[in-house]
Amino acid sequence: MAENMNTKQPLICIGREYGSGGREIAEKLAEKLGIPCYDKLLIHKAAEKSGYTEHFLTQNEEQPFSIGSLLTGNPFADTVSMAHAFYPESQMAFDAERHAIQDIAQNGGGVFVGRCASSILSDRDDMLSVFIYANEDSKIKRVMARNQTDEITAKKRIQKVDRMRKRYFDFYADTHWGESESYDMMLSSSQFGIDGCVELILQCLELRNKHTEQQ
Template identity: 40%
Template sequence: MTNTIITIGREFGSGGCEIGHKLAEKLGIKCYDKDMLDLAAKESGICQEIFESHDEKPTNSFLYSLVMDTYSFGYSSGSYTDMPLNHKVFLAQFDAIKKIAKDGPCVLVGRCADYALEDNPELLSVFIHANMDARIRRIARDFDLTDAKAKDMIRKTDKQRSSYYNYYTNKRWGDANSYQFCLDSSKLGIEGTVDAILKLIEIKDDQKINKKIY
């Protein structure tokens, strides 16, 4: 049983979510995707619908935050009270991620989890990417779209995820320097990518054991 906490950033259509769930299943640990929103909503008192509407989407409009804030239940904890709604939502999610990580090894998909846990010694952060043709095939199949519409959906979703990540962290989404490892699922395949991450976890655990010995 590993103590490693694996975070997965992913391009849309790269299979990152499927990889996260398969990885967690093989390790016998939990995978958190949209579950993070459920916990953040429960802990913060902000209604679930607001988390879903902000999910990996940057909302910088002051007017939008002002209007939507009337629908939240406050998140009255300390200094959060006077923040715009989009910042409240991010910080509530940030807190939820840290709380999940305290409970032990797990897989966390997206939502800037690598940034929230960057000081955690058990962290292994991975970014999953794939070539555009492979991503188009996956999205066209999963959403029953034409190739042209699938490509448009990929570009829009990637742009949202990138803007969200870049806005809330001090790193760049998809940049190799922002993660410990980057893997191409169109080269490795879904199962091959899972196996590659398992190998990385094994190496990380072995290094930790060797440090204790020496």
Template identity: 45%
Template sequence: MAGNTVITIGRQYGSGGREIGMRLAEELGIKCYDKELLNQAAKDSGICEELFEHHDEKPTNSFLYSLVMDTYSFGYSSAAFADMPINHKVFLAQFDAIKKLAQEESCVMVGRCADYALSDYEGAFSVFIHADLDKRIRRIATKYELSDSAAKDRIRKTDKQRASYYNYYTSKKWAEAAGYDLCLDSGVFGIDGCVEMIKKMLELKNRKI
């Protein structure tokens, strides 16, 4: 994907990672793909879009990671793919859509193991956004008009799902700093500050190249 820059954003729930991705994309004049990745994967694979929504970043306990990735090389029309559980089909279709988009355009991608899918691409830059739990509780409680207790429960449940999904389908550990090019605390730097820091780091990376 020579010439393309793809910023992948992993995020704790309530850290503002999606908003950061959208603002960053707007300032860079490129597209931001979040739920749109599901639409693209459904279109390319022919799998019903509702199934992508249902299995989106949800953990699984069936089969082995190695079996899934071995099957990936067989393609959608293979018998092996046809016999796979739907959650694996959904993941592999997303994996394929992420790689395809990266070859076609510069963009921002939020979640869905995009950093892992693009780990071999020189133009990829992986970011993880986090924040203190108290600040995330305030953000989610305000945004969805929830009690602090309900917001806390939603945060913990969502983070657990994202971690389980990521850890299962990749060879890395979700939220572990060593797995990303840049980790930012949105509770400290704010949304705008995180956007500016990512832009600065991209400039430094491109200068080094």
């Protein structure tokens, strides 16, 4: 199907609930289209562009901005300490990844996983934003299998990660995480499966390309 696409490489942003299989969908979609999937690869690109280490970005990315970080520190701290108090590591990581996302979008296509990419690229009419969700049972089973953990631990992990993702997205975006106003399409991996979601996104890309050509 990718061969029939517009020759211009597509930009696709995948938001996802934890345990929904969103990352796997993004990877398979990128493979079908023959374009990069920017998940861990984005960390590498952001490190190259910003000068931060990949370890620093991995530890601080997709972390909700904490107002508490603005209130910490001694009022007589040195300039460097104060700078970190008012410009925390999570903000540094976000800025580094934001610049990388914008640079990649300007110079080619790709599938972006999370990291508020749909909001960062919201001014581009060639970007398709998708949110992947799933019912609780399927998410718990996937997290249990992937992390080799029990049901209670998996459920708590899902709740914690999704809570952090929502706080992160809602802080940096003008819209809200997991709500229809923030995306072009929302798909249930419980209903359609991983491969089904990939095929539906590909079909949506074709329909959008046809609609764009008719305008």
